[in-house]
Structures are given as C-alpha cells and as structure tokens.
Amino acid sequence: xxxxxxxxxxxxxxxxxxxxxxxxxxxxxxxxxxxxxxxxxxxxxxxxxxxxxxxxxxxxxxxxxxxxxxxxxxxxxxxxxxxxxxxxxxxxxxxxxxxxxxxxxxxxxxxxxxxxxxxxxxxxxxxxxxxxxxxxxxxxxxxxxxxxxxxxxxxxxxxxxxxxxxxxxx
Numbered sequence: 001x002x003x004x005x006x007x008x009x010x011x012x013x014x015x016x017x018x019x020x021x022x023x024x025x026x027x028x029x030x031x032x033x034x035x036x037x038x039x040x041x042x043x044x045x046x047x048x049x050x051x052x053x054x055x056x057x058x059x060x061x062x063x064x065x066x067x068x069x070x071x072x073x074x075x076x077x078x079x080x081x082x083x084x085x086x087x088x089x090x091x092x093x094x095x096x097x098x099x100x101x102x103x104x105x106x107x108x109x110x111x112x113x114x115x116x117x118x119x120x121x122x123x124x125x126x127x128x129x130x131x132x133x134x135x136x137x138x139x140x141x142x143x144x145x146x147x148x149x150x151x152x153x154x155x156x157x158x159x160x161x162x163x164x165x166x167x168x169x170x
Contacts, residue, residue: 007068009117014053030103052097070099072097075091081133101114130170133156
C-alpha cells in the first residue's frame, strides 16, 4: 500500500520568514556535520530570503503546517557565471537558487519534487532551460542534479570555493 503524498507547494507568507531561516540553520548544521562548508551566516541571509519572498520567487514545500523545503526561481544569473557553455542563453533560462530540504525530511525524494516544480514553473513561464550552480564539495547535490538530467557547463569560483554550473534544457 502506498502512502498518499501529503505535501503541497505554495508561496510563503511574510510571517514565515523566521521558519525559513530556521530551516536554513538546520541545513547549514547538517552540511557542516558532513564536512560541507557551503552556506554560512553571510549566504544565504535573511535579506536574500526576504527579497525572494517580496518578489514572489520563493516557493515552499509544506506538510501540514511544517515547511519541509524551499527554492527560489528567478532570472538572476550570477556575474561569475559569465563564460559558461550555456546551450540556452541566460535571457531564455530560469534560475534555481537556495534549494533546501529539512534534514529530518531528507531521503524522501523532496528535492526531486521541488526541482520538478521549479522546472514546471519555468516551462509555464516560457523559459527554455533551467540554470543553477552547485558547490563542488557537495556530492549529494551534484548527484541529484545529474540524476535529474542537468549537464555541467563549467565551474565558477565563488567565495566558498568552486561551484559547478548546470543547465537543463526544458
């Protein structure tokens, strides 16, 4: 017998920003425990999530009242991504930022669900591809994007180290 999917995706409410920051803190702690020094107090910060929320680009995955994960989908290409071997130019691609799943909910396929939703939104908005970057020292995330059909288009040197840029043509 299968368990019904009890999750839903929606826009967060402004009052939920502290919950999103708690989720980010839990994800940072999980990454650090795994030796991944990707996120910290500088990035992503509350101001970044606040801008995402205000612009309507932040999407949350809920189960009941709990926020299990989130991502941002916009068109903001990092200036450090210049020179990547994009098949689809930045103006025709949506960008995923700040994908995260609560550590207690990891292993349930929720990141895949979030990415499927991001791709669906990008298609609905007429974008031809999704672009994103991923910390080179985060093997689980790298494997996720590759399993989902994203191809590596180059590497950008960021504050925390090298990040692989990925593209998926929709």
